[in-house]
Amino acid sequence: MGGCFSKPKAAEVKVEVVLPEKERDKEELSPNGKASPLAYKSNGTARHYHHEERPNVLNPYTNPKDVVEASVCHAKDLENGQMREVDLGCGKALLIKQNGEYYALGHKCPHYGAPLVKGVLTKGRVRCPWHGACFNIATGDIEDFPGLDGLPKFQVKIEKERVYIRASKQALQSQRRTKVMAKCIALSNYSTAITNILIIGAGPAGLVCAETLRQEGFSDRIVMCTSEKYLPYDRSKLSKSMDSQADQILLRSKEFFHTYDIEVLTEIQVVNVDTKNKMVVFKDGFRMEYNKLLIATGNTPKTLMCKGKELDNVFTIRTPEDANRVVKLASSKNAVIVGASFLGMEVAAYLSEKAHSVSVVELENIPFKKFLGEKVGLAIMKMFENNRVKFYMQTEVSELREQEGKLKEVVLKSGKVLRADVCVIGIGASPTTGFLKQSGITIDSKGYIPVNKMMQTNIPGVFAAGDVVTFPLAFRNNKKFNVPHWQMAHMQGRIAALNMLAQGTEINTIPYLWTAMFGKSLRYAGNGEGFDDVIIQGDIEELKFVAFYTRNDEVIAVASMNYDPIVSKVAEVMASGKTIRKRDVEMFIHHGKTGDIAWLTGKGS
Numbered sequence: 001m002g003g004c005f006s007k008p009k010a011a012e013v014k015v016e017v018v019l020p021e022k023e024r025d026k027e028e029l030s031p032n033g034k035a036s037p038l039a040y041k042s043n044g045t046a047r048h049y050h051h052e053e054r055p056n057v058l059n060p061y062t063n064p065k066d067v068v069e070a071s072v073c074h075a076k077d078l079e080n081g082q083m084r085e086v087d088l089g090c091g092k093a094l095l096i097k098q099n100g101e102y103y104a105l106g107h108k109c110p111h112y113g114a115p116l117v118k119g120v121l122t123k124g125r126v127r128c129p130w131h132g133a134c135f136n137i138a139t140g141d142i143e144d145f146p147g148l149d150g151l152p153k154f155q156v157k158i159e160k161e162r163v164y165i166r167a168s169k170q171a172l173q174s175q176r177r178t179k180v181m182a183k184c185i186a187l188s189n190y191s192t193a194i195t196n197i198l199i200i201g202a203g204p205a206g207l208v209c210a211e212t213l214r215q216e217g218f219s220d221r222i223v224m225c226t227s228e229k230y231l232p233y234d235r236s237k238l239s240k241s242m243d244s245q246a247d248q249i250l251l252r253s254k255e256f257f258h259t260y261d262i263e264v265l266t267e268i269q270v271v272n273v274d275t276k277n278k279m280v281v282f283k284d285g286f287r288m289e290y291n292k293l294l295i296a297t298g299n300t301p302k303t304l305m306c307k308g309k310e311l312d313n314v315f316t317i318r319t320p321e322d323a324n325r326v327v328k329l330a331s332s333k334n335a336v337i338v339g340a341s342f343l344g345m346e347v348a349a350y351l352s353e354k355a356h357s358v359s360v361v362e363l364e365n366i367p368f369k370k371f372l373g374e375k376v377g378l379a380i381m382k383m384f385e386n387n388r389v390k391f392y393m394q395t396e397v398s399e400l401r402e403q404e405g406k407l408k409e410v411v412l413k414s415g416k417v418l419r420a421d422v423c424v425i426g427i428g429a430s431p432t433t434g435f436l437k438q439s440g441i442t443i444d445s446k447g448y449i450p451v452n453k454m455m456q457t458n459i460p461g462v463f464a465a466g467d468v469v470t471f472p473l474a475f476r477n478n479k480k481f482n483v484p485h486w487q488m489a490h491m492q493g494r495i496a497a498l499n500m501l502a503q504g505t506e507i508n509t510i511p512y513l514w515t516a517m518f519g520k521s522l523r524y525a526g527n528g529e530g531f532d533d534v535i536i537q538g539d540i541e542e543l544k545f546v547a548f549y550t551r552n553d554e555v556i557a558v559a560s561m562n563y564d565p566i567v568s569k570v571a572e573v574m575a576s577g578k579t580i581r582k583r584d585v586e587m588f589i590h591h592g593k594t595g596d597i598a599w600l601t602g603k604g605s
């Protein structure tokens with residue numbers, strides 16, 4: 001077993017930290033029903049923080065040298081509902097006016113640094129134009145994902161009709177704020193075998209769950225385990241910047257986990273979960289008892305079933321090593337990608353500059369046809385062909401041939417033989433739930449764990465989140481979907497944590513996804529499963545468009561390229577509970593009549 005923490009001491013005391021449900025409800029919710037910060041003691045009682053014992057937060061305004069105050073504009077320069085990037089001399093801030101109030105926050109999205117001024121301002125929050133993270137304008141807190149941190153919040157005052165911002169220089173530089181978090185106070189509990197919260201999986205769902213627990217003041221033991229050898233990292237980069245080393249894409253540093261007492265056990269695989277005895281069994285025989293459990297084991301890439309599938313130089317992309325090795329092997333050589341999935345196409349795009357040849361083999365006749373429709377799929381295919389990628393469509397692999405133990409050729413059912421020094425398989429993935437067969441946790445026919453809106457499984461105290469679940473998607477009439485996106489895993493991890501603390505919080509988010517190929521990003525919000533029409537605005541040939549996916553009379557998803565921030569706008573309308581009608585979009589696009597969708601009139605950039 002590897003780990004962020006050294007192997008813990010032997011168990012001495014078993015500490016019961018469960019609150020009776022009734023008491024929990026009373027303690028954990030303030031009279032107005034909102035959560036308040038709690039600390040949990042190891043004797044099983046819960047208590048609110050005393051002011052002076054809240055985890056250390058530096059007051060940014062104590063030392064005048066660390067603070068800058070600047071007049072940034074005239075009060076009349078900003079209308080209600082407007083945002084503006086302002087310069088304080090040693091850094092910029094985002095100034096917002098809403099309902100007559102001014103707010104100042106960090107101006108860059110802490111996820112990948114998008115300029116939030118180009119995002120979407122709605123009631124009380126701003127949504128990032130790139131991948132849809134949302135920030136509360138009054139607190140800077142992150143309310144929807146991706147990303148882990150919130151925005152720093154700055155002081156604003158109006159004096160003689162001028163707007164002044166007072167900000168910590170350090171916060172202006174960092175442009176991010178990690179939320180106040182509790183630490184573990186259950187000192188006597190560091191046993192090998194007992195934890196309060198056990199999280200299986202150290203992807204975004206697991207990590208956000210652990211962080212949310214600490215943010216909410218949970219101060220008992222949290223153990224997160226992963227079969228990989230790294231602390232949580234940004235897996236979405238593996239197919240977009242394939243030569244990234246693991247330490248360049250870590251989501252949090254080792255020090256972070258130490259500081260907040262989140263134990264991460266690496267290279268350790270859970271092989272069985274005994275829900276009756278609240279215990280998990282690891283591959284090496286090690287056992288650990290838990291009080292509450294999160295299953296966030298993601299999915300496992302599918303492999304080919306044909307001859308030669310186990311050859312060297314045949315890969316699925318799951319770890320930094322996979323990605324790094326593919327880049328090395330493909331350099332000036334022949335690469336074959338099987339499956340025109342998001343992953344396969346991102347890999348093909350990345351390798352097209354490095355490899356001698358890149359071929360994509362796909363069962364369908366057009367890439368992304370089911371997901372994005374024919375027109376968008378064809379336009380993307382053309383972009384690939386213009387970049388030297390060759391497609392072999394409506395066929396599949398019949399054999400992978402070797403020479404001296406290494407891949408040499410990919411033989412297609414169509415009879416075509418492709419020279420191949422490396423082959424990447426991107427034909428989908430299945431939920432990693434095989435180890436749960438004996439657990440009593442319900443698994444559906446496709447291997448997913450069905451959960452309710454609170455991420456609860458059929459077993460009390462056992463939660464599941466991320467790629468491994470199906471859950472009721474509120475905006476699609478609570479039909480159960482599996483949504484294997486980076487954003488969704490974050491949100492579900494958060495909801496699971498809140499409900500481990502009995503906060504009764506239901507998931508209500510709009511799925512948001514992105515992909516990047518040849519320096520162009522495609523953004524997507526909603527859930528287009530079963531769409532029956534696509535309405536496109538813009539220039540699809542130039543890849544500057546927005547596509548609305550409709551079912552009956554309703555817009556159920558939107559995709560765009562070079563048309564920001566339209567997808568974030570649509571996501572905000574959907575998040576507000578409003579239905580976007582197909583006829584309104586058509587009226588707007590064909591006749592320029594905005595009617596009910598005036599929000600759409602700010603065209604893309």
Ligand SMILES: Cc1cc2nc3c(=O)[nH]c(=O)nc-3n(C[C@H](O)[C@H](O)[C@H](O)COP(=O)(O)OP(=O)(O)OC[C@H]3O[C@@H](n4cnc5c(N)ncnc54)[C@H](O)[C@@H]3O)c2cc1C
Pocket residue numbers: 200201202203204205206225226227228235236237238239268269270271296297298299317318343432435465466467468484485486487489512513514515516
């Ligand atoms: C190459 C690639 C690129 C992607 N790009 C994008 C993108 O651009 N946009 C997007 O929205 N999504 C993208 N995705 C999807 C996104 O990464 C997933 O939706 C997300 O990682 C799911 O998070 P998760 O926490 O559910 O699981 P994962 O991130 O898959 O993590 C699962 C964790 O469980 C652990 N685990 C599994 N089984 C066990 C076991 N038995 N015992 C112990 N530990 C176990 C694993 O080691 C891992 O730590 C991409 C995925 C891949 C593979």
Ligand code: FES
Pocket residue numbers: 109110111112113114128129130131132133145146147
């Ligand atoms: S840069 Fe803002 S969500 Fe990604």
